[in-house]
Amino acid sequence: MRSKHVRMLARTVMVHNNDIEKSYNLLNRILSNEGIVNEAQRLKYFEKPCVQRNRLCFERCRRIYDSEMKRKVNLLSRKNRVDPHPR
Amino acid sequence: MSSLKNLLWTASRQYTSLLRNGLNVQTVQCASLCSSKCLRSDVSKVNVAELVDRTEEAGVTKSSLEENISDDGNVKKTKYNIPRMDRDLMPGGEFIPGEEIYEHTVDGVKYEDLPRIFIKATMQNTLASAFVKNNGIASQTGGLCGFKNSKKKSNVCGQTVGFAIGSDVLKKGHKNVCVVVKGVGAGRLPAIKGIQMAGLNIISITDMTYPMVSGRQRKPRRV
Numbered sequence: 001m002r003s004k005h006v007r008m009l010a011r012t013v014m015v016h017n018n019d020i021e022k023s024y025n026l027l028n029r030i031l032s033n034e035g036i037v038n039e040a041q042r043l044k045y046f047e048k049p050c051v052q053r054n055r056l057c058f059e060r061c062r063r064i065y066d067s068e069m070k071r072k073v074n075l076l077s078r079k080n081r082v083d084p085h086p087r
Numbered sequence: 088m089s090s091l092k093n094l095l096w097t098a099s100r101q102y103t104s105l106l107r108n109g110l111n112v113q114t115v116q117c118a119s120l121c122s123s124k125c126l127r128s129d130v131s132k133v134n135v136a137e138l139v140d141r142t143e144e145a146g147v148t149k150s151s152l153e154e155n156i157s158d159d160g161n162v163k164k165t166k167y168n169i170p171r172m173d174r175d176l177m178p179g180g181e182f183i184p185g186e187e188i189y190e191h192t193v194d195g196v197k198y199e200d201l202p203r204i205f206i207k208a209t210m211q212n213t214l215a216s217a218f219v220k221n222n223g224i225a226s227q228t229g230g231l232c233g234f235k236n237s238k239k240k241s242n243v244c245g246q247t248v249g250f251a252i253g254s255d256v257l258k259k260g261h262k263n264v265c266v267v268v269k270g271v272g273a274g275r276l277p278a279i280k281g282i283q284m285a286g287l288n289i290i291s292i293t294d295m296t297y298p299m300v301s302g303r304q305r306k307p308r309r310v
Binding site (some may be wrong): 006007011012013014015016018020023024026027031036037039040041043044045046047 | 181182183184188194267270271276279280283288289290291292293294295296298299300303304305306308
């Protein structure tokens with residue numbers, strides 16, 4: 001791949017049959033997953049250091065909570081578990 | 088000589104550790120022992136018979152090591168093809184382009200040479216400009232389309248700007264177009280829709296918002 005086009009192709013989405021909304025939604029999903037939309041919103045105004053510290057702390061806690069919750073849900077909803085009441 | 092023995096011993100240990108983990112011979116070769124640090128010094132002076140003896144102690148098959156070393160005692164360099172990613176398994180599927188895009192042609196025009204419409208959707212305004220091979224064709228803004236003051240930041244303005252630039256490009260004789268969007272404003276999606284309404288075929292949508300700050304931003308608003 002040519003190096004000068006990598007930046008261009010990194011966030012390119014092809015359109016099939018002039019169906020814009022499908023590919024635009026896909027692009028938006030990619031952007032929100034990578035946190036670019038949030039970052040653009042955040043960099044609008046200056047972020048004070050105390051606010052930044054609080055935000056990072058909050059994000060850290062949230063990540064831990066999410067991963068633990070995901071683990072818990074997976075444990076409960078696992079399918080091939082042993083039958084607890086065998087006859 | 089003692090240092091060379093040590094080097095050989097580390098090399099054979101690497102091989103055994105890889106093989107014990109249940110890897111195939113091919114994957115072990117892919118680990119490229121030839122380019123590892125321990126074998127980089129004076130490979131040509133290696134005594135092959137000595138090396139094979141060590142491997143028998145460790146329980147490694149002879150053939151896997153002998154493949155890499157030729158009769159002269161030099162280490163062969165073999166090339167391995169990196170397997171291509173399966174298109175269907177990728178997260179975007181067929182929507183995300185790969186290397187093949189450079190061979191892709193639309194109505195006999197290469198993908199690189201297609202006209203590109205750059206849309207800059209800011210909070211206050213929507214700007215659009217069209218280029219073919221880095222030569223400007225047309226440009227439109229909210230002000231040129233007849234919007235004034237705070238109406239420039241509405242999504243109606245974005246749609247008219249998109250329609251205007253679409254019809255400009257169509258007049259120059261281009262039918263297929265790539266769109267590059269920048270910024271998170273109200274006229275982001277409406278501008279793309281306006282281009283389509285003008286009668287152009289959109290082939291790809293690219294996002295180029297790279298939020299970057301030089302210096303210190305403005306003070307946050309007190310609401």
